[in-house]
Amino acid sequence: MKRSLPFIIILVVLAVAVGSVWYMTRPTPGSTTLVNPASPNQSPSNARPASLTGVPGAEPAHTLGSANAPAHIEEFGDFQCPPCGMFHPILTQMHKEFGDKLRITFREFPLAGHNHAVAAASSAEAAGLQNRYWEMHDMIYEHQADWKDKFDVRPVFEDYAKQLGLDVERWKRDVGSEQVAQRIFLDGRRGHSMGVKGTPTVFLNGREVPFETLIVADKLRVVIQNEINASGSR
């Protein structure tokens, strides 16, 4: 018995190790996975609108596309996060391709580890108070590499505000305003209530899209199309 005991211990540890990896990486029934676009019946039909899950975020939310769109993407993003920067052109492309069939909502989720994330979110929200949210949003993401390693980003964002033709004095006041801080807080609280821990976290009709699907336009296009097809067959 004593001679075989170490081997038994080793086998038990191996079983626990392999079992835990298998358990944690298995596909869960609730996650959005790639299905054959030709078989819309395979699309999950129990999709709930994202507004029915989690506590409300800032209202009115920043949205693109029709309110009645069959596919609704809600992104929780951080302007300083490089993968969010990578996802930005993909989502922009989806917006162009699907038009009114795809509704896009962006929620602020600035992470504490990024020193300029709150400043960037505030700058975009302040532009939103002049109805120019998406222009500033695009500007900040598209130039992420230019500002993310700077010590002081305020002049950079102020320059964007000037380029967009905003009322810069008002924008500067709004950046530090309670209203803007409250919007970022509400979006963050909504993300937290939906289990968001990192960025970008994206929900399609209320279900989280795996990151590996997000960052490949061809894969994301398929899952969006599936939702649109499924809505047509319902």
Add this chain to the structure above:
Amino acid sequence: MKLYLTAAIVSLIGLADAIYLTIEHVTGQSVRCTIVAGCSEVLSSPYSVVAGVPLAMIGAAAYFGVFSFATLAAFGYRFAVKLLTVLVLVMFLVSLWLIYLQAFVIHAFCQFCLLSAAVATALTVIVLLARRAARLS
């Protein structure tokens, strides 16, 4: 023998750490930005994969090897001592290289990778102490 038992227990910390990183890698979580800064930069770098295999998975296999050899050594299997020593030394050197990459190439530190390096260092010290104790007796 007690030192080898200690090495086996310490290696479980490294094994759990490496399994966690493997799961993060496989599920794509590590590529995202998370509340803990630094890890996404390190774990999404090209150095996180060796010949298509996540480095964390190789690390998990190595820690499992350490656990196995240390357990066998603790039960008096002499052949395991040599294998354990070689494996632990290799892991220590790889850890030094990975710390160098984080500090001077990637310019970001991931605390889970640093924990792994700390465990590998502790294992090296324990195994060398065990071998010294064996020589002296």
